[in-house]
Structure formats: structure tokens, C-alpha cells
Amino acid sequence: MKIAPPSEIKLTQILPSVPILLMGSGPVPVPKEVAAANSLVVSHLGETMKQIVSRLQIMAQYVFQTSSQKIFGIAGPSSAAMEMAVTSLLWPGKKVLVLNLGTFSARFSELAKGVGAEVTEIFPDGHNPIWALDVKRALEQNHYDVLTLVQGETSCGIKNIELEKIVRLAKTYGVKTIVDAVCTLSTMPLPMDEWEIDIVVVGGQKGLSAIPGFAMVAFSEETFEYVSKREALMPHWCLDPRRAHRFWSMGEYHYTAPVPGVLAMHEALRLICNETLEKRFERHLFCSTTLQKCLQVMGLELYTPEKFRLNSVLAIKNPNKVVTKDLIYYMIKQHGLEISGAFGLDIIRIGQMGEQCRLENIRRALVAVGAGYNHFGVHLNVEEAVSEFDLIAERHSALTLFAHLPL
Template sequence: MLNKPRLLTPGPTPLPERVRLVMAQDMIHHRKPAFKKLMGEVQEKLRILFGTSQPVLPLACSGSGAMTAAVHGLFVPGEKVIVVEGGKFGQRWREIASLRGLEVVSIVVEWGRAVSLAEVEAALDAHPDAKGVLMQLSETSTGVLHPVRGIAAVTRKRDVLLVADGISAVGISPCPMDEWGVDCLLTGSQKGLMLPPGLALIALSERAWRKADTVAPSCFYFNLPGERANCEKGQTLFTTPVSLIVGLGESLDMFLEAGLETVYRKQWALTMLARAGTAALGLAPLAPERFTWGLTSVMLPAGVDGTRLLQVAADNHGVVMAGGQDHLKGRILRIGHMGWVDWADIVAGLHAVASGLRTCGAYVGARDYIETGLAAYEAALQVAPGTPV
């Protein structure tokens, strides 16, 4: 049908033409003045996005690389950390920390539920020797938004570093790290930032840097103090993905021209659109209470083959969405609404879901699910989204 491809996955995400074209320029050298000037400008914009006075270090790796860098850079073997394990990426924190030789205390949370402040406080009380809390801000595998702000209010009063994976959150919902007291915030390029994958960003608080400066490097490629020293000179320790840095400058310009408040308001309104629309289609949310602003996860009705539904949506409508991971494979649908997507893309996504449900013989929704979704979107645009607690 010559449908336009619409990528509604939780990363990689569609890219603005403006970003793609600026990245199609020919190379500049990463140790020369033109690049240093660019890096300086990008640093200023990144500090606004991260809400920090500290440098925001670009690393040439995926988000998992930045998670690895955080664990190797902030903790030494034998130290104890508390991991919030409520999805695939919470599990990843445990795996990374275990390989680093840390003692891991897991708070296992049902997939779809957010950890509670009380659970984290109880773990901290039971383990006063814990040196860190490793968690997701947004758990991409479930669409849950964990209460990083509330937890930071606790950890900042203790000798405990709060490390937040913001891979599917930075540029999507606010996380001003200095104000909240987050000690380490990291993200990847291919989610909210409207860039191809291949670049990660990581920032540490002042007290996290004090700790990091005492930790001997253990994996040559991940050296946060070395990156900071280079960053101060407008460079990176190793060859950086030049075109992604160029693209980052452009996507951050788009954010700052619109204003971050507008970016978050749009993300909140898209979330309302996706949630109201899928609810009208009769689909229950996987994350009913605390949910991220960049993707919407819904349970599929019993008997619906999630793989087939995704196939119908892609083949008949050009809409590419994601299924579940691990034990949720085939049982949930994840609709990404991050990156360069707008309301009309989500409308297309809702129609593709409805069509897939019909094909699977499981359509029980209202006829006006699109109007319901759009009404929720329009209403959400009228109010400031507030800040996650």
C-alpha cells in the first residue's frame, strides 16, 4: 500500500529531517578547533537538559555501556549496592554490578509496578553499609516510571549514591539532577534525543565525582575521570562519534527553541493520547499507576498472539511497534511515543492496533477510540504536566 514507515518503538526512534541532514555533512576532526567549539556549545545545552552544573560526558557506546561505566566508575569490588529490579533493565543493573564484584541486594518488583519509597527506605535501613542505589527512572521493558525524585530526597541525606538510568526518560520527562539530588544520570542517543544509536551521555554529582576520583580504573574503555579531563578541553578520551555529536547539537537546539517545558508537555499529552486510546480499545495498561512518558505498555487479551498483531500492524499499516521481553514476550504491546513522533503518528498506531486486534478476532473496543484518545491529548495540552515525584 506504499504506507509510510512509522517507527513507534521505544528506541530507536524516528529522526527529524533537520537532524538527519546536519549529520549527513562530511566529517570534521575530533581534535581540531571546530569540533572543540561544537563540544563547548553542546555541553552548555546538555547541562540545561540534565539540570546540572557538572559536565555531561559523551561516551561512544550504547546505554548499556554507560551503565557499565557508571558501575565500574563509582564502586569497587566488595561494596554493597541496592538494585531496583522491576524489569529487564533493572536485572541488567544486577548483572553489571555482579560482574564488577559488588554485593547486590535486589528489591524485586513485579513487572509493571513501581518500587515504593518505603521499600527503598526499608532496604537502606536493613543495609546501612550500602554504597549505592541502582535503578531506572523509566523502565523501558514495562513502561514504569520509578520515583527517583522521592528516593533521591532520601539518599542525598545518607552516604549512598543514587544512580539513575534515564535511557528512556531524558528528553522525555524532567529529571533535573542537581535539584533532585541524583548522583548519576545517564542516557542513550536513540530515545528522547531524536538521534541514531551509538552515543551515551553520563553526568555525576559533585559527591559522586569525589567517590569516582578514588576508584582505580578497571576497564580501560570506561574511565570517567579521564573523560571529564578531556571534556574540559572540548574533547573525549577516545575518538567520539563525530556525526552524533553534530546531530546532538541540532536536536538540543530543537528542544531549546521549543523550550523544555513544551517538550515535556508534548510527551505528557502523547502519553494521555496513547493511554486513553488503548483503554478505549479495551486494553489494560501494564503500568496502571506510575508510567513513563515515552512509551505505553498494554496487556493483550488472552488468546491474542502478540507477534501476529505486530506483524499485521507492520505489514498492513507500516506501523512498527514492540512486544514484550522475557516472560512478557507475546503478552504485551509496547507503543513507543518518543523521539520525532507526534499525535498523528500515535493515531496511526492506535488504528494499527485496532486492525491487528480485529485480525486476531479480539476486537472489543469502542468505535471512537481515536476521538477518545485525541480528546485526552487536547485536554492534556491545556495543563502543565507537573513533575514526576
């Protein structure tokens, strides 16, 4: 049977003429420089690519705050980066302690079980992060080869505020650490070398404001050497860091690199370097805390206590059990803006990562959330929240405008 070509299929039939503003848990909007780079294809091997990769790695060293040269890009999602990290350090007979805050922390357990490692999990007490004291207790009771944790658990908006303490503690017990910084890298401090983290994984589509489907893993030099010497076979060919090293450090063929993703990441990192991490952290903190304040003025309640609230993805209690799927659909249709629901929790989530952290985007999100809930019968103080926002934004722009003037 012959299959005829389908007729009249165009992207413009389904994509809106003005792009939806992505204010959910990722992917996030990308700067025009990233979008432009992502539309190019150059050869995946040769002198030009070698230079692109070398510059990308120098910029990545700054963003990860590591002098390690073992930073590899991956043609795949952040989960593939997690998989490269896990499968490099774990195989049958190895033991891993997984700090399980929710969906993404738990993914480490699934990955580790997949390669036959023995998995032990620590869960938080209620809406808390995992405390170093509980980790210490676990490390005293058993020997582990690896400990995994997320810096920010996107699924419930909780930040592991004792991360530094925990990774330092693991070091004293000779345990290697894998940190998921998928939604947090470049939005808040995570100095890999200073905190002595062994592996950090990140995806493109969140804090970095690059594209989905291109991730990165940074191995400390010592950890890469350890992996290089392992005798157990690597379960994955594409996700073998020793093979990735050939391309990322020597410009040799591993697999055909996702060229547009590499170029997009180059641009995303360049913009971060231009902005500087300090200023970027400040921008994220300011935008997220402004949004938090205005949401509360509006009458909404945040899911996570302030002390360990993840600023990168805000979890907000869903009042009156509104059907969040319908709320989100309404906001897309009426306001051209998308936020996220959740994995089983009665919350909505608003992202504050990369390009989402622009005052005009926050204002639009506030208005859309307020109008959305209003439509579904939850009456919030939208006007008051927006006035509060305008006041904060005005003061902020006056401050930035006059910051260079002497007192």
C-alpha cells in the first residue's frame, strides 16, 4: 500500500502568531542570540567546532565555578546528563544514598536501580529539605559509594539549603556526590570546586536560558580519572564520559554532535559571562522575591516556607481546588502565557529562571494568574498586587538609574 503525502500541514496552523510566554517550570524563553545560534548548522568536526567547544568549555568553567576541563555536552535532556553521572559511578555491588525530595531527586533512584546499584533513600519530614544531620546519621550507619541530591526540587519548590554542608560531609566519609543543578545553575551560587562537588549536571532549558535537549555534565578531574579507570563495562555507549571526552577534549568523533544545541549553549553561556554570576544571582533573587511578595498581596499562599523556598520555581497553593489544567489553558488562551501545574500536588508553579526573570514578564504573569483565578471564581486582590509590583519596579529602576551617581 502506498502512503500519500499529507497535504497542507504547516506549523503556522498550530503555533500562535505571537509566541506564548513560557513562565512555567521550563523550558523558558531564550534570548535572541541563543535563538539565532540555534538556527545554524556548521560541521560537527574540524577547526571551527574545536574553537567553539574550547570557548564553550572556558565559559562553562566560569558558570560551574570549576577549573576542571572535564565538562561535556550531551545530545539529550537533563535526565540523560543525570544518567551519564549515575551510570559512570554505579554498577552492581555499588551503594548509593539518594536524598529524595520529590520527582527529580527520585529519578536518581530509578537510574541507579537500572544499573543494578543498591539504593537507599532519605525522605524529608513534611515540606522540608533534607537536613545534614539526617545524612550524617545515614553515613554513620552504612557505607555508600555515591550520594545524590538536587539543589532545587522543581516539582515542589523546595531548595536543599544544607547542600554545601551535605556534600562536604559526604567527602569526609569518602562518598562521591552528584548534584542536580538543572533548574538552579547560574540562578544561585553553586561553586563546584569550592564546595568540592564531584559531579554537577544541568540542562539547557532552565536557568541557563538555552534550549531543551542539550545538557551538560561537569566531572571533577579526580572523578573523571576514577571513571576512566573503572573496569566494569559502561552500560551506555552515547553516555560514556570517556567517549564523550574524545569529542569534548580532543575534537574527535564520538557521535555527530547536536551542532545547533552546542551553538545555542555557547551563546547562553556567553550572555551569562557578560552579565556575571553576581549580577545574575541578584537579578534572580530580586525578581523572584518581588513576585513572591506580589502573589501574597494578591491573596495567594506559597507552598514552601520562606527559609527553604526555591526561588527558581515558585510553588503556589491552588485555592478552592480549581482545576489547574483548565486554569493553565485559560491563561494560555486569554493571556498568551503559560505556567505549570504539578505532579500530583495541588499547586501551580511559576518559573523564575533566566529570561523569565524580567520585570515585564513577572508583571504579565501576575496579571494572568489573577485574571485566571478570577475567571474560575477565586477573587484575588489583583489591582493591589499589580500596584505593589509597579511601586517596587519603579523604585528598582530609579535605583538602577541613579546607582552610578555619588551620594
